[in-house]
Amino acid sequence: MVIALIIKGILAPLIILLLYSNSKALQNQEQQIRNFWENIFGEVYQIRKQTFVKNSAFKPEYNQSRYNVAESPVYCKKSDSYKMVHPDIVLQDYYVWRDYPPTNLPKKITLDKTFAVLDKVSPSKTASYKYEYQLPLQLGFIYTTVSSLYNNYVWGKGLGCVLQKYSHIPGKSSVAMKNQLIDNFMKYIRDFEKKNITNPECKRNASFIPETYRLNDEDDCKAFFETFKTDDYQKKFKKYGPQYILKTNQHRGEGITVLFENETKDILEEYNYGQECGNISKQVIAQRYISNPFLYKGHKIEFRIYYTIISTKPVIAYSYSRALIKRCAKPFSVHSTEKGAHVCNTAIVKNLVKTDKDDEEIEDEEFFIDWYLEGLEDLLIKQGRAKKGWLQSYLYPKIHRSLIHMTKATYHSFARDSTFGEFFAVDFLLDDNLDVWVLEVNYNPQILSVTPDRIKRNYKMLEDHFELQYAYIKSKLYRLSQFGKTLMKNNAKSILNQSKQVEELLRDKLESQFELSKENLYVKIMDEGQPGTQAYTNLISKECLK
Numbered sequence: 230m231v232i233a234l235i236i237k238g239i240l241a242p243l244i245i246l247l248l249y250s251n252s253k254a255l256q257n258q259e260q261q262i263r264n265f266w267e268n269i270f271g272e273v274y275q276i277r278k279q280t281f282v283k284n285s286a287f288k289p290e291y292n293q294s295r296y297n298v299a300e301s302p303v304y305c306k307k308s309d310s311y312k313m314v315h316p317d318i319v320l321q322d323y324y325v326w327r328d329y330p331p332t333n334l335p336k337k338i339t340l341d342k343t344f345a346v347l348d349k350v351s352p353s354k355t356a357s358y359k360y361e362y363q364l365p366l367q368l369g370f371i372y373t374t375v376s377s378l379y380n381n382y383v384w385g386k387g388l389g390c391v392l393q394k395y396s397h398i399p400g401k402s403s404v405a406m407k408n409q410l411i412d413n414f415m416k417y418i419r420d421f422e423k424k425n426i427t428n429p430e431c432k433r434n435a436s437f438i439p440e441t442y443r444l445n446d447e448d449d450c451k452a453f454f455e456t457f458k459t460d461d462y463q464k465k466f467k468k469y470g471p472q473y474i475l476k477t478n479q480h481r482g483e484g485i486t487v488l489f490e491n492e493t494k495d496i497l498e499e500y501n502y503g504q505e506c507g508n509i510s511k512q513v514i515a516q517r518y519i520s521n522p523f524l525y526k527g528h529k530i531e532f533r534i535y536y537t538i539i540s541t542k543p544v545i546a547y548s549y550s551r552a553l554i555k556r557c558a559k560p561f562s563v564h565s566t567e568k569g570a571h572v573c574n575t576a577i578v579k580n581l582v583k584t585d586k587d588d589e590e591i592e593d594e595e596f597f598i599d600w601y602l603e604g605l606e607d608l609l610i611k612q613g614r615a616k617k618g619w620l621q622s623y624l625y626p627k628i629h630r631s632l633i634h635m636t637k638a639t640y641h642s643f644a645r646d647s648t649f650g651e652f653f654a655v656d657f658l659l660d661d662n663l664d665v666w667v668l669e670v671n672y673n674p675q676i677l678s679v680t681p682d683r684i685k686r687n688y689k690m691l692e693d694h695f696e697l698q699y700a701y702i703k704s705k706l707y708r709l710s711q712f713g714k715t716l717m718k719n720n721a722k723s724i725l726n727q728s729k730q731v732e733e734l735l736r737d738k739l740e741s742q743f744e745l746s747k748e749n750l751y752v753k754i755m756d757e758g759q760p761g762t763q764a765y766t767n768l769i770s771k772e773c774l775k
């Protein structure tokens with residue numbers, strides 16, 4: 230239908246004629262329409278650059294690229310115009326650039342399911358991070374593990390064109406780095422008072438992370454060591470075991486210390502019972518340990534939710550409705566001093582740059598439980614703790630609310646543009662009260678081929694992901710073609726006096742004709758293009774949203 234609309238519009242004479250002939254006159258005609266669009270896009274970038282620079286914490290990166298591919302200043306003009314003249318490139322196909330490693334599953338899926346472009350591109354050996362190749366005009370989704378390409382190209386000219394999506398957000402460390410996530414979380418919660426949000430339930434519902442202290446912050450650190458002196462702590466420790474864990478910025482369970490007796494002694498000595506607070510700048514956080522985890526066959530379990538921010542202008546996010554569940558290696562007991570009873574992902578090793586046999590495959594597959602969260606519902610029904618529909622009516626809303634608050638607490642540092650998005654895996658813990666807690670947030674998540682079922686699932690997930698990315702690119706193409714039609718009708722030469730309109734059409738929005746297919750497991754949970762509580766799919770009440 231959309232194709233029909235576009236064909237009916239400005240492109241009709243061109244496309245139909247191109248189908249039947251290839252004469253010079255027609256090439257001229259194509260060239261004319263491309264020229265029209267190149268002129269329009271030249272001005273679109275000017276308008277976009279203004280707002281991008283204005284709104285971004287990353288001003289330097291926009292115009293101080295370290296490496297400029299020779300042709301980069303005109304690449305976007307050519308690419309976007311080419312797509313406007315040949316909309317099937319966007320409407321019919323996926324053109325995806327996945328970089329390395331060459332043997333892993335995401336690369337294989339990209340090669341199988343899309344026109345994978347730039348198969349051979351890898352960072353130059355001589356200058357790290359330098360990409361020397363001219364990119365193909367068709368490229369739509371830049372699904373690279375490299376997350377700072379905006380340093381390599383003039384963004385919006387050499388790459389990051391209007392009809393492209395990039396899978397990383399400049400400024401994502403505010404959510405992806407543990408210490409920053411904690412800082413932002415605490416500030417977010419504190420701001421509830423500043424915003425005069427008085428209902429304590431608002432704060433409680435927004436608390437996606439357990440009580441936390443930053444040991445490099447003098448006040449936090451002192452407050453933390455004070456708690457050790459209380460009877461309450463001593464009592465709880467005796468009865469329920471470790472009350473806190475220490476975390477550094479490492480991922481995947483590394484850098485986690487459970488404060489058993491000896492470890493507690495160590496930390497008390499290191500900080501001299503709090504006397505050294507303020508003198509030690511090491512970035513460590515202490516976090517209340519959830520000592521009542523939900524148990525599956527006696528083991529603690531964690532689940533991983535795949536979460537995609539599709540745009541940062543406005544912020545739009547989707548959660549994937551098929552979680553990966555893993556259980557801890559050792560049976561859980563609060564008094565067990567084995568780390569494997571408390572931390573579920575210690576055994577996972579990863580080295581992105583290594584090729585060949587990825588050592589990520591060494592992951593202990595036996596610890597992954599091959600059922601979905603639906604299985605958890607069944608289990609709870611058997612235990613008499615839940616009714617049919619619990620997952621959809623209780624658990625997913627809770628998970629989604631946590632993800633929304635997590636995003637709101639951290640997005641102030643994101644560069645805002647509809648080309649920027651990020652694919653995250655968020656690890657959650659479920660406690661015995663059936664509350665959920667965010668444990669960590671990973672970008673460039675592992676997508677492994679450990680079992681045939683996992684391979685099948687991951688194929689589906691990435692295909693769903695490509696569909697999602699392209700649904701937004703198609704929507705933008707559609708808006709642009711409508712805009713172009715009007716311009717042509719009015720014989721307009723310049724759009725600089727319509728910058729508000731142009732900004733509006735560049736803001737990401739899913740046009741109704743590009744809704745995701747029914748089988749797609751991505752669910753929209755956040756869209757700040759929508760008014761009021763609808764922006765958060767009504768998961769946050771009005772009184773909590775001042």
Ligand SMILES: *[C@@H]1O[C@H](CO)[C@@H](O)[C@H](O)[C@H]1NC(C)=O
Pocket residue numbers: 282288289292293
């Ligand atoms: C980058 O852009 C900003 C804002 O437009 C400008 O002030 C600055 O001088 C530019 N820097 C360079 C190196 O062009």
Ligand SMILES: *[C@@H]1O[C@H](CO)[C@@H](O)[C@H](O)[C@H]1NC(C)=O
Pocket residue numbers: 425427
């Ligand atoms: C906060 O809200 C209460 C009632 O909702 C109101 O009485 C009070 O004046 C507000 N304070 C500020 C600083 O806005």
Ligand SMILES: *[C@@H]1O[C@H](CO)[C@@H](O)[C@H](O)[C@H]1NC(C)=O
Pocket residue numbers: 491566
């Ligand atoms: C704790 O420390 C003591 C003394 O250093 C040692 O004997 C004991 O084995 C340690 N316990 C654990 C569980 O490491």
Ligand SMILES: *[C@@H]1O[C@H](CO)[C@@H](O)[C@H](O)[C@H]1NC(C)=O
Pocket residue numbers: 504505507508
């Ligand atoms: C730690 O800081 C306090 C206050 O600044 C100071 O009095 C004390 O000497 C410092 N301790 C060490 C070991 O530097």
Ligand SMILES: *[C@@H]1O[C@H](CO)[C@@H](O)[C@H](O)[C@H]1NC(C)=O
Pocket residue numbers: 722723726727
């Ligand atoms: C923009 O400028 C053109 C002339 O360059 C004029 O015809 C048109 O009406 C203007 N549009 C707006 C919205 O002001």
Ligand SMILES: *[C@@H]1O[C@H](CO)[C@@H](O)[C@H](O)[C@H]1NC(C)=O
Pocket residue numbers: 428430431434769770773
């Ligand atoms: C807090 O969350 C619960 C669901 O978990 C919801 O019923 C309640 O209305 C929320 N409270 C507020 C003030 O939004």
